[in-house]
Ligand SMILES: Nc1ncnc2c1ncn2[C@@H]1O[C@H](COP(=O)(O)OP(=O)(O)O)[C@@H](O)[C@H]1O
């Protein structure tokens with residue numbers, strides 16, 4: 001427990017750095033907020049007025065100090081485009097992004113880990129070749145491209161999937177909010193109809209993310225399994241006549257998972273980034289598309305809020321990976 | 337003498353990029369009931385490959401190209417070993433810490449084997465694993481059962497390995513360099529333990545070692561291996577006092593004794609021959625041998641007097 005708290009404390013400088021960098025970045029990005037909001041016909045006077053009212057005429061350190069003070073009250077500012085507090089909007093939209101990213105990741109894990117394991121156990125077999133194809137194809141396809149292809153094939157050509165227009169089609173109403181995850185909330189509400197609708201909407205974007213995540217996970221699983229299967233303790237397990245499943249799952253896979261978990265962390269953070277594009281392609285109402293729209297409008301506060309949210313997610317993610325590693329590896333538990 | 341294991345004409349080849357390595361060529365030896373038989377030879381002579389072939393643990397590149405290994409009536413080279421490994425034949429290895437699962441408590445690793453072969457149930461597996469740890473002389477076994485290999489000394493890990501190996505009371509234990517890498521006191525303790533377990537359960541032991549002195553001290557019989565051949569086999573006293581093969585004589589001269597001085601030690605000159613391809617000489621020791629004759633280039637014949645066997649065209653004493 002102490003180690004976990006220490007990790008949290010260690011993340012504070014990182015978070016502060018993120019706050020500083022996003023603040024500076026949004027100030028040097030092209031586009032002037034005041035001009036944008038004053039509109040194309042505004043006079044220089046009214047632009048100056050808006051600038052003063054937004055505090056943009058103050059020196060940067062003062063602006064930063066004010067920003068920090070607001071942050072410490074949990075205030076992320078207002079979005080100028082929507083007129084809503086950034087915090088509220090992020091909190092409302094976060095579940096959509098989280099559900100999509102997690103679905104993509106789980107889908108990828110569910111396919112890539114068994115694939116990697118089988119490829120390692122049956123080296124040189126058909127499944128091993130399949131694994132090789134997946135891992136090379138997966139890296140060479142950019143995520144918005146796979147997204148568009150999937151939409152084109154499964155919505156436009158085949159018509160198997162609903163239009164890529166968000167989390168639910170127009171006829172369904174969202175389930176009562178519990179976790180904010182539609183797949184979960186519909187099941188909790190016992191609403192199979194809406195569950196189906198939500199699932200149909202999430203399949204393509206999640207598959208897009210999964211295709212992106214598949215390659216690195218399958219590759220590391222295969223490599224890690226191969227290394228473990230060749231190790232001395234597996235020879236012992238075989239020599240003591242343990243059953244095939246015990247040797248492969250209980251002995252080899254659990255050891256092989258250690259590097260896989262670490263790579264999962266990396267893949268997850270890539271996914272958070274890829275999410276932004278996928279949300280755009282599928283009109284997914286998550287924090288990624290929110291940030292993109294704000295960025296185009298030179299609306300600082302949502303962008304800052306988004307980056308900060310990502311940084312916090314990233315820290316939490318690394319913490320989670322640490323905890324999983326501790327759960328698997330006694331050396332990590334007793335070492336620290 | 338009733339044999340527990342009879343290995344006949346065991347040949348193993350490895351297919352590698354550099355060509356086929358004929359690692360074992362017509363290896364043969366027997367292990368009597370309850371006896372300790374030592375397989376001795378310098379590093380690379382094929383001792384481990386012999387053990388792996390018998391256990392069906394050769395890596396994918398290795399192929400058994402001939403021979404039999406009879407455990408009682410069962411030919412280990414021609415059977416499904418899944419019901420035999422760990423139950424009738426068990427093996428322990430050099431570097432015991434690496435030979436244990438690093439992220440599984442040692443008690444559970446023993447329990448795994450007891451559940452598989454030892455008739456343990458999930459209810460009593462833990463208690464029986466603790467019992468097994470006590471039997472191999474691990475102090476405070478109930479606590480140590482929860483320890484992981486990295487928390488135990490090398491000697492302790494080897495005791496755990498022994499507990500795993502004897503869990504199902506096998507007929508034969510193959511110990512591949514079981515004490516190499518342990519400190520001298522621990523070596524003696526581990527060997528004592530192996531022999532005590534063997535006596536207790538009536539199990540026969542193949543002791544694989546590069547150390548002739550260890551073999552002389554612990555084994556009733558010794559088979560000497562060189563470059564994939566068994567060059568000589570005899571009971572320990574005969575082999576040490578009246579070696580027939582020039583290589584055995586060299587090994588004896590290269591082995592420190594309590595009485596001899598270190599200066600008198602001579603290492604065996606030359607190295608092992610290249611075992612790739614088809615141009616391997618019939619006698620794989622000939623290139624290093626000071627007693628070489630033209631006859632040495634003819635087919636290699638193994639001759640025996642009683643249970644003293646030698647594969648040499650010009651042995652130190654004539655063999656009937
Ligand atoms: N994977 C392999 N590929 C090629 N040759 C091998 C392989 N494993 C073992 N060998 C050959 O078998 C010989 C004997 O090895 P080994 O049985 O490990 O010797 P040792 O007597 O030291 O246990 C080696 O010298 C090598 O030529």
Ligand SMILES: [Mg+2]
Pocket residue numbers: 383384385512513
């Ligand atoms: Mg060896």
